[in-house]
Amino acid sequence: xxxxxxxxxxxxxxxxxxxxxxxxxxxxxxxxxxxxxxxxxxxxxxxxxxxxxxxxxxxxxxxxxxxxxxxxxxxxxxxxxx
Numbered sequence: 072x073x074x075x076x077x078x079x080x081x082x083x084x085x086x087x088x089x090x091x092x093x094x095x096x097x098x099x100x101x102x103x104x105x106x107x108x109x110x111x112x113x114x115x116x117x118x119x120x121x122x123x124x125x126x127x128x129x130x131x132x133x134x135x136x137x138x139x140x141x142x143x144x145x146x147x148x149x150x151x152x153x
Contacts, residue, residue, distance in 0.1 A: 098148065105144045110137025 114133025
């Protein structure tokens, strides 16, 4: 019985923890990537108002568009991951 626990149950728990760990490692990175891409696209398409003088090509429109796009992406992924 102990051999069955070692052979079947422990690898199952390890794989379950690995899957959940990879999800929480990849999900924030995907959110950052989505934010960067959509902030760029919204900034190029609708950008008029500069955000800061340090980086003159960054705009408020890009910032807000990236933020809302990230919210929508995170919400959609959370619905899919149930």
